[in-house]
Amino acid sequence: MYTQLQPQDIEIFTEALTHYFLASTGEPAAIRSAYLLNTGGPVLWNDFNGLIEISGEYQGSVCFSAPRGLLSHVLLKMGESVFSDERHGDIVGEIANTLSGRARRHFGEGLGISPPQLLDYSLTTYEPTAHNTPYAIPLRWHGYEANLVVHLQPT
């Protein structure tokens, strides 16, 4: 029997994100208050969107969405000098990978986690696999705002 999504099931992703920013740039990201996203599945409202799909005891997705400016700034902080789309996408993919690893540790081996995929909001329409209300957790870093959308449903 699998229980409803617990706050700690979401907190692991925010912790992973703050840890990523702190480790990569030396500056933590500030998590803002979470809210319910009434518009349905992950909203791809930023330039770069990294998404992992989850199946098994929980079904759905976790999406990290960030504007180009934020990612450029992260690259700068990391000492990079190339600011191509590819490098921006790499950062989002890396973050999605971090989320994936954290999910695997938290939920156990019984959970199926897809490889991270980059979604372009202008070209792609994403059909969510969970049908409950997703949680949106905005985070602020250096004046930019990124979003984490946790859309998981117990099966």
Added chain:
Amino acid sequence: MKSSPRISLGKYRDLVLLIAVFILIDASVSAINIYISHQIEADASRINAAGQMRASAQQLTKGLLTLEMEFRAGQPTQTSQAQISQARLGFLDAQKVLQGKPGQVAGGSFLEPAALQIQVADELAQIIQVWQPIDREVAPLLLNEPLDMETVGAAVNKAVTRNNRLTQLADDLGQSVEQLAQQKTSSMRSIQMAAIALAFLNFCFIVFKFIVRLSNSDNEAAQARQETERIMGSVREGLFLLTRERTVGNQRSASLDKLFGHQLKPGDNFHQVLSRICTLENAEAAEHYIDVLFNRKIKQALLEQLNPLKEIELINANKQRKGATYVSFEFDQIREDNEVVALLVSIFDVSDEVRLERELASAESRAKGEIDLLLGVLDHNPETVAEFLQSARRNLQLINQELQGVQPALQSYPQLINRIARTLHGLKGEAGTLGCNSITQEIHEFEALLTPLRGRPSIQGDDLIPVAVALSRLLAEIAKVDSIINRIRQHVAGRSNTEGQSDPLWETLQSIEKFALKVADDLNKKVRIETAAPRLNEIPPHIAGILKQAVPQLIRNAIAHGIETPEEREQQGKASTGLVRVEIAHEPNGTLTMTVHDDGRGISASHLRTVLVARNLKTPEEVAEMTDDQVVAMLFEPGFSSLDQAHIHAGRGEGLAVVKDALREIDGRLRITSRVNSHTRFIMQLKPI
């Protein structure tokens, strides 16, 4: 398993027989050796006898010649006679030896060639034939009688003439006897070699049989081991032997590792293993249970019901462990000589069974909850409940918008949490009035989540994640109730035209009365509800809001804080059943007055002062400077309650704050009159709109 010695002998019978034959052959070889040594000794004696015969014959001839010479010279002859006698006796002894007289070693003739035997016998016969005339002539010389020349001369003559012949015959006899001995020795050596060869062959056969048998045993053991390994490798249950030392035995099924999610090694201490995989309580209980099982006087059938390791949940810290979630252990005593030497431990994965049982229990609980919900809301006007649900959903969406829009600042999060708490408390009152108990419970849990946040000096954005989760759950519960209410509404809509005009105020007061009785029942108090209200065809919206939000809060407060328990009331000389009275009246100036009255313990300003200081909300000095009215006004501050611990009906400190907010929205007024141990009366005055 012990086996009897007889069965062991049967198994090794061939080997025992072979070893017996080997020993027999060895004994035979030894006997032959002894026999051969005796034969050699006898043959040596016969060869010596032949030599002695020759020497005696010459000694006799020499003695006779010496006697003749001494006799002729008239010298004494005793020495010569003694020499002759000695030679004669020597010859006769040798003859006896060669003729096989008593004392000689018998046997051996079967190994001697017959021709040689005949030859020896002939030669011996010839010697005797030659010897006898000499012996006849010599014998008189050895008598104690005077010698005469004739007798001596005859004897010398016989001895000298036959000496060469006798010597020659004795030499021949010696050679024949020697040849006979050589032939016999050769035959006996062959027999000896054959016996040794036989013994060696027998020894080789024993070794061969032993190796074959050992090899067969090894093969059987290897096959048995292979079969055991196949069984242990494929059996789904975890199996192993638990030794008296409480360690894991060598033979164990491979599924154990899968069940436990990590390797279980032979020799591991079982109690340490248990304390790693299950709770300390289960591990300790199992330790005592296993101790009892090792007691030979205890029959395991008597203890099966007490097994503490049935359907136990395995510890899964950080969800790192793979394997079963729930397992059952079974223990079987293994007895030898009426002693429990080990326990066979069987472990079963019962995760699916436990999951199904729990799902069934959960489904039953959900079904019961839905029936309770249905029965709860059936007592109320479905339209009223639907309105409440819509309003609740709207309020919660506003909360969600605030969560989305709130800017992180020092005060913005605490203020938002206070607003959420007040909204929830209002909704809880309404939900309780309308019999939506599942929503009341969900809000109560939501409030419990907010309480620690309200006491924190600083709140971060991620502290609000549980708030969003609780909001989602509450909305889901409201949606569930809404779907039930919609069905009831559709059912009611079919017959609404057949019924007369309803009185909405009366219906609302009925709901409030039911709510009050439920609160009293939950708090183990006895309450009588009285209501008095004018008949209204419709309730003005501003009054409806107060009836839904403020009146339930005041009634809840009256019962939770005001009305004493039946025992307390009796001690104070009051009726054990308390009175809560709700009155609605029109004033001549158009003002509507709503009064909630209870005959409980009243509001004690001095008690409130103590609470304010105890909760560190005010210093003793500040409290001392406050008037009683100011102290009572603190009841309307959000988060202040005179109760030490919150329960579902009171203690959050939000009820009167909700009333104050509701009245403020419609510009209403509130008065409180109270006397300790007598009554409390809240009077709300609502101006006409």
